[in-house]
Amino acid sequence: MEGLVSMKTAPGISFQSIPSPNQRPNFFLRRSMDLQHRRFHFPSIRAQQSGTIFPRKEDEEDSLKVKEWEVGMLQNEVAASQGIRIRRRPPSGPPLHYVGPFEFRLQNEGNTPRNILEEIVWHKDVEVSQMKEKKPLLSLKKVIENSPPTRDFVGALKAAHLQTGLPGLIAEVKKASPSRGILRENFDPVEIARAYEKGGAACLSVLTDEKYFKGSFENLEAIRNAGVKCPLLCKEFVIDAWQIYYARIKGADAILLIAAVLPDLDIRYMIKICKMLGLAALVEVHDEREMDRVLGIEGIELIGINNRNLETFEVDISNTKKLLEGERGQMIRKKDIIVVGESGLFTPDDVAYVREAGVKAVLVGESIVKQSDPGKGISGLFGKDISL
Numbered sequence: 001m002e003g004l005v006s007m008k009t010a011p012g013i014s015f016q017s018i019p020s021p022n023q024r025p026n027f028f029l030r031r032s033m034d035l036q037h038r039r040f041h042f043p044s045i046r047a048q049q050s051g052t053i054f055p056r057k058e059d060e061e062d063s064l065k066v067k068e069w070e071v072g073m074l075q076n077e078v079a080a081s082q083g084i085r086i087r088r089r090p091p092s093g094p095p096l097h098y099v100g101p102f103e104f105r106l107q108n109e110g111n112t113p114r115n116i117l118e119e120i121v122w123h124k125d126v127e128v129s130q131m132k133e134k135k136p137l138l139s140l141k142k143v144i145e146n147s148p149p150t151r152d153f154v155g156a157l158k159a160a161h162l163q164t165g166l167p168g169l170i171a172e173v174k175k176a177s178p179s180r181g182i183l184r185e186n187f188d189p190v191e192i193a194r195a196y197e198k199g200g201a202a203c204l205s206v207l208t209d210e211k212y213f214k215g216s217f218e219n220l221e222a223i224r225n226a227g228v229k230c231p232l233l234c235k236e237f238v239i240d241a242w243q244i245y246y247a248r249i250k251g252a253d254a255i256l257l258i259a260a261v262l263p264d265l266d267i268r269y270m271i272k273i274c275k276m277l278g279l280a281a282l283v284e285v286h287d288e289r290e291m292d293r294v295l296g297i298e299g300i301e302l303i304g305i306n307n308r309n310l311e312t313f314e315v316d317i318s319n320t321k322k323l324l325e326g327e328r329g330q331m332i333r334k335k336d337i338i339v340v341g342e343s344g345l346f347t348p349d350d351v352a353y354v355r356e357a358g359v360k361a362v363l364v365g366e367s368i369v370k371q372s373d374p375g376k377g378i379s380g381l382f383g384k385d386i387s388l
């Protein structure tokens, strides 16, 4: 009997890291219960051969793998229906014993990521599942109970914009990127953060991805503990709610959610979690379709328009203007959403261009982090000292 009980409550889907059952996205939950239910009634072939109607340990493990794979495929399907090209996991094919409906669709799919964003997401999936095992959600929640309150990220951007009439600056602590390689050899995150703050940044962005951006959660934590007052954005590739809790513990005041990676249901759900934890969510879009999806989601305060296409690395700052024209711009103003112009901003003319397009904030990495004094890099970017 034990086997069956543990199968019914077995972990293994990403929504495992969900705070309370009544907040779970019903679609996945229902589907996953259907799948469990089906297996409950039909023990696997191996279990039948072994002469018992109750599954053995290996059968349970198989069944968990099947379930994980099925949920992954469902996520890919929902995402694709929303125009999301990034697949959450490699289509490695059904696990052993699988006799489900999707197997035919997989025959011609390769297991090579189609672009860098997909590669990052697949790597992140493995990384996060390992981290979750070491630090389960419950232990994170306990730490959060005693964490200091977050700082007002959106308020800091609004205040800077009101004070200067210029877009509030989110200055990025960025050592490297897959498209540009190493940006700064002599990289001291705390020193850079202090220089940014002194130079007039309203907020900071700290990259935490290790493999592709040479960042870390230690950098985020160190900057938070060094007495820097600017609110901090955790720049991560979020695919699982667990990462939001982790970012909160490591000192984040805001977190990035990328619409090219996350289906609407995930964005809605993660925004609720952010609110619960006192974090701001910067929801990033790159094209009209993503912008329209995000404008249909309630409760969004901050939208980032990335001028860099994360699939091809092409940068074009007119993207910001394009996405703010016409009805979209009107809707954004009506909803009082702050738009952040992201990537590829190097000169005062670039800043003026996105400001005229309607952004109230900018997110800048490369052009300022490369300067020997990143604080002075800020005056160079704006064409004047904005620290006063």
Ligand SMILES: O=P(O)(O)OC[C@@H](O)[C@@H](O)c1c[nH]c2ccccc12
Pocket (backbone or CB within 6 Å): 172, 174, 235, 236, 284, 306, 342, 343, 344, 345, 363, 364, 365, 366, 367
């Ligand atoms: O260095 P730049 O071109 O100024 O870009 C900064 C920031 O916009 C960029 O790092 C960024 C925007 N969105 C992202 C998503 C993931 C990683 C990085 C990013």
